[in-house]
Amino acid sequence: MSEDILASQSNNLKMDPDRENSAGDFVLLPDWMDRDIVYHPRKDRDGFVTKSVLKLLSVFSRFRQNSRVRETRISVWVKFVTVLTIILLDALATNMFFVYINLALVLVLMVTLDSKSLKPVFFQAIIGTAIAFIICAPAVFLGSGRSAIIISSKVFVSVSLVGMLGYTSPWNEITSSLKVFHLPDIMILTFDLALKYILLLGDICLNMLTAIRLRMVGKNESKESALSGVLGNTFIRSREMSKDMYDAMVCRGFEGQYIKKKLHLKKIDIVVFVFLACLMALFIYLELDYAGSI
Amino acid sequence: MSNYEGKIISCKDICFAYDGMPVLSHISFDVMDGECLAFMGPNGCGKSTLFKIINGLAFPELGTYQFKGKSIDRKTLDDATFAKVFHQQVGFIFQNSDLQLFCSNVREELEFGPVQMGLAKEDIERRVGDVAAMLSLESLLDRAPYHLSGGEKKRVAIGCILTMNPQVLILDEPLAGLDEQSQKWLLGFLQSLKKSGKTIIFATHDRDLANSLADRILTIDSNHRLLGEMH
Amino acid sequence: MHIPENYLSPSTCAVMTVAMVPVWARAIKKVNAELPKEKIPMIGVGAAFSFLGMMFNIPLPGGTTGHAVGGTLIALLLGPDAACLAVTIALLIQALLFGDGGILAFGANCFNMAFLLPYVGYYVYKLIVGNSQSQGRKIAGAAFGSYLGINVAALAAAIEFGIQPYLFTDAAGQALYCPYGLGVAIPSMLIGHLTIFGLAEVIYTVAIYSFVNATAKQEQDVKKTNKKAVYILMAALIALVPLGLIAEGTAWGEWGADEIMEITGLSYVPSGLENGWALESIFPDYTMAGIPDVAAYILSAIVGVAIAIILFRLFAAAKKEKTDYGTI
Structure with a gap:
């Protein structure tokens, strides 16, 4: 390290915060601070920090992705109800023909996605399906060979549908659409708060994890203390934040009531419902007609 | 709330402590109707606590706080009707807008206050529309508050207070974390609010802001006492 | 432990959801009564915290890592009723927005992780701690509570999986949902949870709980207090971890993207792919x-x-x- 860099650093270091910054008013640095050190760190595995950081970053990128989603023509609550109904029918079906129709439907819907959403939705579904297939494959020896095919096709349909819902709808509208199921408004408020705080607290966690990683220059004997520090601090911060949040609500006249607006029905939504009704009719027809034909 | 002779806020000898550590000692001051007052002082001098007291979120251990001649304490705020009127008239804009926003989308944020006040639907819509136009929030109305940028969040936080049409606006570090352009905009906005006759109280570390906006500057020192006034 | 879609029959899912309704109702009622309106934001914040906790990898001996569900920790910090609601919302976010765990299986997942886990964990903690103020007992309580909590939850999930082939088959006698009976499902689920995931849960709960406790009470000397019981449990679990790692390619019932490789490494796959x-x-x-x-x-x-x-x-x-x- 060159002389003048050290000199300018110590200038900053020696400033006494409680006094006026007048020139020449220095605190003496201990002598070891003026010397360079040769340091050979011991080997350590700190994969848990890196893994946790990656996991958090993936959550953040999902949020970022979602912030770019613009309104779709079909109301989100209608999409939500439709997805749920199809998943239910799909799970109930004992008839491969119906599952196959759903598969075609889902694939066609997927084609209409934009490229940015198509990739994650498709891979999420493929991975879920592959896992289901592999998990169920050994069941061949238990005499349930065909379940692998039935279950993995069904998994593909439901995982893709949930993926498409999440990737094409602003999350705040998905939470609002929970009102269809007569969820109390206060639960919807809580859901929204949770989403917001995942971002806020996640950011705090991420910063602390980064700070830990930067300071992990040797062997860390008590890894749990790093973990407890990050999550413990975050929890304490979260308690303070929730207190402040309540204050903010009181300032705006909150008295324990939170009123969500009713949901509206657009013209295109009716088309979706008609389609859904047809699908249900087909389901019933097929279940009666082809029962046990798998 | 009647006879208060223009003294909208009157604090007398206010003391407050957290776990025996004093945070405010013997603070006394008055704020006149339509006045703009700045608080300055080092970190940890008690500005934020003072603002909590002014907003009825904390109560002084000693001393009295009167709003429009009516004492604000635990007992008076237990009266829900009075508390609502009080909170409608005193709007508090937090330093951290993140803590202030809690609804699904910006429109609900703006509607929240008026809905709690029980206003008619057309009235609410008009207020939301006007405030959104004033703060250029029209294009953000359906978005989730957590997806907005810092400057946008601040505008929403201000908007959700303005839709309640408070008489007094209290801002904690209004410029903190904003970029240069947003700072300029906010300064101009506060100046126009001041001209329209709103009472504004704010805390800041920015002497330029205090000088250009405030009628009076009060300073709290690191011993939590009020220093002399500067004009 | 998140049960995906289509592994449980819709009727099982319905039964589990119906079973959760009174639990939720009671939790909301108790939270309303005991935690007044000030705490309403805390449940949302608690849910966010719970969600983030599940994102964390826990360092385990030997350089491996594991995941915790953290339900017991939330129950110790917020009380079991608030924890039930917080974990429910965290699970809803995972199912709906992150595709983790099925939507129809949501009730079953809540039953295991938002009901059994926090309540068992909390009451075991209460049983051990009693009226004692000793830090050592509190920490022992947190350790045993979280360990039993997660294992009870895993057992419940295993039973839910395991009853499927007995109840739901098509005309040809083929399983419509999870094809494995109790004899396969229970050991598959429990070996992992009795070892690796149990240990991860204990480390997670004890570390964070003692940190929050110490900070809240300004007692900096918790580390010195008697934690013998915890050490014994930990030592036993650590000894079991290698066994768990061998027996367990992944969390049975929670087959994630990064684990597919491990699963394909299992010996039976080639024959399945024949x-x-x-x-x-x-x-x-x-x-x-x-x-x-x-x-x-x-x-x-x-x-x-x-x-x-x-x-x-x-x-x-x-x-x-x-x-x-x-x-x-």
Whole structure:
């Protein structure tokens, strides 16, 4: 390290915060601070920090992705109800023909996605399906060979549908659409708060994890203390934040009531419902007609 | 709330402590109707606590706080009707807008206050529309508050207070974390609010802001006492 | 431990959801009564905290890592009723927005992780701590509570999986949902949870709980307090971890993207794949039996074309993933 860099650093270091910054008013640095050190760190595995950081970053990128989603023509609550109904029918079906129709439907819907959403939705579904297939494959020896095919096709349909819902709808509208199921408004408020705080607290966690990683220059004997520090601090911060949040609500006249607006029905939504009704009719027809034909 | 002779806020000898550590000692001051007052002082001098007291979120251990001649304490705020009127008239804009926003989308944020006040639907819509136009929030109305940028969040936080049409606006570090352009905009906005006759109280570390906006500057020192006034 | 879609029958899911309704109702009622309105934001914040906790990898001996569910910790910090609601919302976010755990299986997942886990964990803690103020007992309580909590939850999930093949088969006697009976499901779930995941849960709960406790009470000397019982439990679990790692390719019932490789490493897969991955075996002739030829033909064409377009677009998207920074 060159002389003048050290000199300018110590200038900053020696400033006494409680006094006026007048020139020449220095605190003496201990002598070891003026010397360079040769340091050979011991080997350590700190994969848990890196893994946790990656996991958090993936959550953040999902949020970022979602912030770019613009309104779709079909109301989100209608999409939500439709997805749920199809998943239910799909799970109930004992008839491969119906599952196959759903598969075609889902694939066609997927084609209409934009490229940015198509990739994650498709891979999420493929991975879920592959896992289901592999998990169920050994069941061949238990005499349930065909379940692998039935279950993995069904998994593909439901995982893709949930993926498409999440990737094409602003999350705040998905939470609002929970009102269809007569969820109390206060639960919807809580859901929204949770989403917001995942971002806020996640950011705090991420910063602390980064700070830990930067300071992990040797062997860390008590890894749990790093973990407890990050999550413990975050929890304490979260308690303070929730207190402040309540204050903010009181300032705006909150008295324990939170009123969500009713949901509206657009013209295109009716088309979706008609389609859904047809699908249900087909389901019933097929279940009666082809029962046990798998 | 009647006879208060223009003294909208009157604090007398206010003391407050957290776990025996004093945070405010013997603070006394008055704020006149339509006045703009700045608080300055080092970190940890008690500005934020003072603002909590002014907003009825904390109560002084000693001393009295009167709003429009009516004492604000635990007992008076237990009266829900009075508390609502009080909170409608005193709007508090937090330093951290993140803590202030809690609804699904910006429109609900703006509607929240008026809905709690029980206003008619057309009235609410008009207020939301006007405030959104004033703060250029029209294009953000359906978005989730957590997806907005810092400057946008601040505008929403201000908007959700303005839709309640408070008489007094209290801002904690209004410029903190904003970029240069947003700072300029906010300064101009506060100046126009001041001209329209709103009472504004704010805390800041920015002497330029205090000088250009405030009628009076009060300073709290690191011993939590009020220093002399500067004009 | 998140049960995915289609592994449980819709009727099982319905039963579990119905079972959760009174639990939720009671939790909301108790939270309303005991935690007044000030605490309403805390449940949302607690849910966010719970969600984030599940994102964390816990360092385990030997350089491996594990995940915790953290339900017991939330119960110790917020009380079991608030924890039930907080974990419920965290699970809802995972199912709905992150595709983790099925939507129909949501009730079952809540039953295991938002009901059994926090309540068992909390009451075991209470049983051990009693009226004692000793830090050592509190920490022992947290350790045993979280360990039992997660294992009870895992057992419940295993039973839910395991009863499927007895109850739901098609006309040909083939399982419609999870094809493994109790004899396979219970050991598969429990070996992992008695060892690796149990240990991860204990480390997670004890570390954070003692941190929050110490900070809240300004007692900096917790580390010195008697934690013998915890050490014994930990030592036993640590000894068991290698066993768990050998027996356990992954969290049974929570087959995630990064684990598929591990699963394919298992010995039975090749024999399972003997039937071949060839396209005709995915939709073999018999699966199409009874479907009118024309319909089958049209559907196959639609599926084929859609898959082709999707693959083509994925290929195209992979190529031009550049950000446009504009011109200088």
